[in-house]
Amino acid sequence: xxxxxxxxxxxxxxxxxxxxxxxxxxxxxxxxxxxxxxxxxxxxxxxxxxxxxxxxxxxxxxxxxxxxxxxxxxxxxxxxxxxxxxxxxxxxxxxxxxxxxxxxxxxxxxxxxxxxxxxxxxxxxxxxxxxxxxxxxxxxxxxxxxxxxxxxxxxxxxxxxxxxxxxxxxxxxxxxxxxxxxxxxxxxxxxxxxxxxxxxxxxxxxxxxxxxxxxxxxxxxxxxxxxxxxxxxxxxxxxxxxxxxxxxxxxxxxxxxxxxxxxxxxxxxxxxxxxxxxxxxxxxxxxxxxxxxxxxxxxxxxxxxxxxxxxxxxxxxxxxxxxxxxxxxxxxxxxxxxxxxxxxxxxxxxxxxxxxxxxxxxxxxxxxxxxxxxxxxxxxxxxxxxxxxxxxxxxxxxxxxxxxxxxxxxxxxxxxxxxxxxxxxxxxxxxxxxxxxxxxxxxxxxxxxxxxxxxxxxxxxxxxxxxxxxxxxxxxx
Amino acid sequence: xxxxxxxxxxxxxxxxxxxxxxxxxxxxxxxxxxxxxxxxxxxxxxxxxxxxxxxxxxxxxxxxxxxxxxxxxxxxxxxxxxxxxxxxxxxxxxxxxxxxxxxxxxxxxxxxxxxxxxxxxxxxxxxxxxxxxxxxxxxxxxxxxxxxxxxxxxxxxxxxxxxxxxxxxxxxxxxxxxxxxxxxxxxxxxxxxxxxxxxxxxxxxxxxxxxxxxxxxxxxxxxxxxxxxxxxxxxxxxxxxxxxxxxxxxxxxxxxxxxxxxxxxxxxxxxxxxxxxxxxxxxxxxxxxxxxxxxxx
Numbered sequence: 001x002x003x004x005x006x007x008x009x010x011x012x013x014x015x016x017x018x019x020x021x022x023x024x025x026x027x028x029x030x031x032x033x034x035x036x037x038x039x040x041x042x043x044x045x046x047x048x049x050x051x052x053x054x055x056x057x058x059x060x061x062x063x064x065x066x067x068x069x070x071x072x073x074x075x076x077x078x079x080x081x082x083x084x085x086x087x088x089x090x091x092x093x094x095x096x097x098x099x100x101x102x103x104x105x106x107x108x109x110x111x112x113x114x115x116x117x118x119x120x121x122x123x124x125x126x127x128x129x130x131x132x133x134x135x136x137x138x139x140x141x142x143x144x145x146x147x148x149x150x151x152x153x154x155x156x157x158x159x160x161x162x163x164x165x166x167x168x169x170x171x172x173x174x175x176x177x178x179x180x181x182x183x184x185x186x187x188x189x190x191x192x193x194x195x196x197x198x199x200x201x202x203x204x205x206x207x208x209x210x211x212x213x214x215x216x217x218x219x220x221x222x223x224x225x226x227x228x229x230x231x232x233x234x235x236x237x238x239x240x241x242x243x244x245x246x247x248x249x250x251x252x253x254x255x256x257x258x259x260x261x262x263x264x265x266x267x268x269x270x271x272x273x274x275x276x277x278x279x280x281x282x283x284x285x286x287x288x289x290x291x292x293x294x295x296x297x298x299x300x301x302x303x304x305x306x307x308x309x310x311x312x313x314x315x316x317x318x319x320x321x322x323x324x325x326x327x328x329x330x331x332x333x334x335x336x337x338x339x340x341x342x343x344x345x346x347x348x349x350x351x352x353x354x355x356x357x358x359x360x361x362x363x364x365x366x367x368x369x370x371x372x373x374x375x376x377x378x379x380x381x382x383x384x385x386x387x388x389x390x391x392x393x394x395x396x397x398x399x400x401x402x403x404x405x406x407x408x409x410x411x412x413x414x415x416x417x418x419x420x421x422x423x424x425x426x427x428x429x430x431x432x433x434x435x436x437x438x439x440x441x442x443x444x445x446x447x448x449x450x451x452x453x454x455x456x457x458x459x460x461x462x463x464x465x466x467x468x469x470x471x472x473x474x475x476x477x
Numbered sequence: 478x479x480x481x482x483x484x485x486x487x488x489x490x491x492x493x494x495x496x497x498x499x500x501x502x503x504x505x506x507x508x509x510x511x512x513x514x515x516x517x518x519x520x521x522x523x524x525x526x527x528x529x530x531x532x533x534x535x536x537x538x539x540x541x542x543x544x545x546x547x548x549x550x551x552x553x554x555x556x557x558x559x560x561x562x563x564x565x566x567x568x569x570x571x572x573x574x575x576x577x578x579x580x581x582x583x584x585x586x587x588x589x590x591x592x593x594x595x596x597x598x599x600x601x602x603x604x605x606x607x608x609x610x611x612x613x614x615x616x617x618x619x620x621x622x623x624x625x626x627x628x629x630x631x632x633x634x635x636x637x638x639x640x641x642x643x644x645x646x647x648x649x650x651x652x653x654x655x656x657x658x659x660x661x662x663x664x665x666x667x668x669x670x671x672x673x674x675x676x677x678x679x680x681x682x683x684x685x686x687x688x689x690x691x692x693x694x695x696x697x698x699x700x701x702x703x704x705x706x707x708x709x710x711x712x713x714x715x716x717x718x719x720x721x722x723x724x725x726x727x728x729x730x731x732x733x734x735x736x737x738x739x740x741x742x743x744x745x746x747x748x749x750x751x752x753x754x755x756x757x758x759x760x761x762x763x764x765x766x767x768x769x770x771x772x773x774x
Contacts (some may be wrong), residue, residue: 126622142614144755237737244734249727251742258737413736415764432768442770449621453629453765458714459737467629468617469765477757 006319009326011113016104021051022189024213025196026059027066028206033059035214040189043110043332044323044367052189055212057221060181063210064225067152067179070207075179076149080136087132087174089202094125094167097198101191105163106323108190110332110368111286113324123448124167127466130450131175134471138176141468143477149177150253150476151229156219158235159185159334160289160390166192168465169232170209171450176474178230181210183222187335189213220246228252232473234291237388237414237459255463255473257291257455259388260416263409264294264445265431267402268303270421274443276310279394282419282445284318284330284372288392289338291460292417294445296378296385297396298405304398308376312357315372320361330392333368342370342391349375349384354395380411388414402427406434415457419445438464497673499528499697500680502541503690508698509533516673519584527673530698535665535706538694542636542663543712545691550633550661554609561605561659564686568598571682575647575675582646582672596751597648603754604655611660611759624772631763633661634739635714638707640700640721646672648750650679653719656758658692662715665694665707669720673697701725708732715739715762719747 021037023030035054042049055063075083094101101124102117111120138147153173157165162184173180184192196211212218216239223231224246233243234257247254264282266275282294299307323331333339350356354375363369370391378385378395385395399405409418418437420428432440438456441447448454448466455464463473497516498505512529549557568575572594579590612630619627637657642649646669657664668676680695696703701722708716709732716733718726721743733740741761 241734241737244737245731248730248734256737428770432766438764438766440766440768442768444625444769444771447621447623447625447627447769449619449623449627452619452621452627452767452769453617454767455765457634457764457766461737462739464765467619467767469615469629472760477755 006327010322011103011106011324011326013103013107013324015099016107017100018104018107019050021053022193023053024055024059025193025199025209025211026063027210028200030196033213035059035218038186038213038215040108040187042107043334044364046367049107050190052193052213054214055218057218059212060218060221060225063181063212064152064227066207067181067210068227070205071151071179074205075208076151076177078177080138080177083174083177084132084135086202086204087128087135087171090198090204091125091128091132093198093201094121094128097194098122098125101163101194103324104194105191106331108188109159109162110323110334112328112331114326114328115286120161120164124163127167127171127450131171135175138471138475141471141475143472143475147475147477150474151178152227153178153180153230153232153474154222154225154228155180155182155232156223156235157182157184159188160286160291162188163191163195165234166195169234172465172470173232173474174208176471178474179208181212181222181228183212183214183219186213186215223247230254230474233257240461256461257463257465258459258461260291260293260414260456260460261296261386261388261412262292262294262417262419262437263296263298263435264419265298265405265409265421266300266303266307267405267422267424267427268300269423270303271423271443272303272307272310275307275421276314278419278421278443278445279311280314280318283394284315284392285446287330287333287370289334289390290446292439292446294417294419295389295393295395297394298408299396299398300405301398301400304396308396311374315359315374316361318359318361318372320359320369320371321364330372333370333391336368338390339368339370342389342393345384345387345389346373346393349378349382349395352382352384354378354382354384380408386412402431406431410436413459416460417441495525497525497527497677497697499530499534500677500684500693500695501534501538502544502694503684505680505684509537514698516671518581524581525674527677527697530667530696530703532703532706534696535703535710538665538696539636539710539712541691541694542665545663545689546635548689549658549663549692554612557659557661558605558608560687561608561655562602564682564688565598565601565605567682567686568601571678572598574678578674578678579647582674593648597651600648600651600754601655604659607656607659607759611763615760615763615765619767625769626772627767627769629765629767631660632766634762634764635662636712637662637664637715637717637762638710638713639664639666639717640704640719641666641668641676642720642747642750643669643671644747645750647675647679649747650676652750652754653717653758654693656754657717657762660759660763662762663692665696665713667700667703667707667720668695668697670699704729705732708738709735711736713738715741717741718743
């Protein structure tokens with residue numbers, strides 16, 4: 001196969017309008033938090049990007065009070081049509097500032113600019129557009145006439161899709177009439193603070209949206225605050241369980257989007273080249289930092305060898321490197337801690353007898369990178385088949401019969417997503433029915449849309465985000 | 478049960494009393510523990526000895542419920558509706574026995590007890606009619622911005638542990654059980670401690686209708702003793718705390734967290750079961766599955 005050399009095509013860092021320091025956003029104002037400021041780092045270079053003010057437990061209390069006041073006095077009683085217009089404004093402002101947001105997201109998170117630009121930012125805008133239209137139509141959501149908001153929502157989001165997860169959380173909450181206090185992840189707070197500026201530009205009433213950067217302790221203080229009516233969390237299953245325990249007995253509402261270990265099932269009649277693209281997208285999109293990543297590839301034995309060869313050839317072409325380069329396919333691992341975890345689990349794969357294949361791609365000299373890796377001869381009992389790696393590491397298992405495929409796919413406490421590849425329509429529907437997962441992608445993978453509910457079965461959490469089902473999480477119904 | 482419950486005849490006759498057992502996997506075993514406890518009427522007179530289920534009985538019931546799940550959740554909605562309607566027919570046939578038990582346990586006059594039993598039957602019919610409508614009402618076709626066909630269907634969560642209401646021995650019981658199985662879940666139910674008799678008579682109805690074994694499993698005994706095992710059981714997917722002892726509820730929720738169970742929280746006081754139900758009981762123990770497929774030629 002001929003190889004084409006690419007000239008560097010870096011996006012300009014200046015577009016991010018990066019400032020040396022950022023403040024938190026409480027009651028409509030940017031303020032210095034009383035927590036210890038944190039330094040956010042560009043994972044591609046390990047250089048400090050900016051200093052960010054963080055919240056202390058006292059600030060959490062101030063923010064919750066601001067959200068309560070805004071809820072009682074303004075937002076909770078505002079007609080839905082007016083609320084909706086604010087959301088439309090926010091959606092438009094995200095579009096207007098999309099280039100800035102995409103570059104900033106890429107810098108802070110390490111994700112390839114093409115993913116931030118083509119997926120994260122447009123989908124975030126789409127979430128505000130979609131939910132804006134719900135604000136004055138909640139009577140039609142199917143939960144009875146005049147459904148009421150819950151009140152103040154505490155929202156804690158992860159570092160893998162900082163702006164998109166913010167949109168998934170804030171858009172439905174505001175559309176339903178709630179006010180929010182959101183804590184972005186410790187390593188990726190910047191786009192949330194630019195979003196706060198967008199709230200200012202949208203002239204959103206003070207206190208409706210509050211953004212509190214900080215570490216896990218601030219998240220814990222926020223979800224435990226007694227004046228919070230609803231908690232929404234996206235992150236690890238372990239932390240999700242801890243939050244559930246914190247809220248036990250309080251009667252406060254909770255939705256959780258937790259981890260996953262998705263099976264991507266390839267039957268012998270699958271369109272193999274198309275499947276290869278889907279498998280690559282399923283596990284290497286966003287460096288594999290995706291809770292619904294297709295991290296367990298289940299291939300029918302008769303095509304396993306052929307598929308694996310095609311997969312290696314294709315993966316070897318993935319360009320790993322500078323996230324700001326428009327030709328980069330796989331960017332940087334978000335943090336040193338996460339890189340260590342990926343290394344540890346991959347080493348466990350070696351130790352337990354799986355066969356490791358690593359892409360021969362060159363890696364940058366500095367920064368946090370991990371070459372795309374495929375483990376074959378994986379057994380269900382291995383850690384790499386059971387635990388969420390959250391990195392560009394694929395585990396390949398085989399099966400002989402459709403029943404065996406489904407049984408292996410469901411053999412996990414998780415149930416977030418699954419993939420099915422076959423040209424036979426009836427088999428797709430058969431498999432989709434039997435897979436215990438909240439999202440099933442057939443002959444495609446990693447598709448998201450604000451109209452399509454997303455969320456898990458079993459230990460992948462409860463509640464949905466998106467669509468009519470997603471509104472339930474923010475309504476008293 | 479005492480002869481007061483048998484309609485009076487001229488000649489005195491000693492009634493044949495019923496031994497109440499458990500209902501697990503379609504069978505009526507005694508408790509593995511061999512224990513029973515005394516059930517009294519509202520005035521304190523002896524009604525029956527009820528089986529005092531143990532932790533082992535909980536585990537057996539969960540195993541039976543898991544075994545029943547594939548068949549019940551995989552049955553067509555039409556079929557599930559037929560089976561549930563058949564249960565309503567059988568309830569109607571046992572009307573008098575239920576009225577007698579409700580009178581005795583709840584200390585109600587015959588008119589009120591009759592009304593409750595009639596409402597119970599009607600409630601069961603209401604839920605029987607939901608089996609093939611829930612997907613239409615809660616499901617969706619998603620107009621995604623791309624060349625994909627995307628739809629969302631509700632599916633049952635799995636095995637649900639139910640702590641039945643403590644006061645309402647029949648209408649409350651049916652109001653919590655029927656929505657769970659109407660959506661295709663299977664259930665392990667712990668009855669009211671003081672008023673367990675209608676639960677076991679309901680079990681006899683379920684056993685002789687066409688409901689497959691294991692879909693509903695009913696335990697009598699102490700919720701305080703049994704609830705923690707249900708809440709912490711890794712193969713239970715959901716927990717209805719309606720009849721859970723209030724003091725235990727936070728502890729049960731914490732236990733349920735270890736496997737991310739779906740939990741229906743207990744209301745502050747027992748609801749008025751005569752009110753028309755909302756969809757919440759149907760919604761709590763379902764999942765939404767979204768399926769995507771490319772559109773093209």
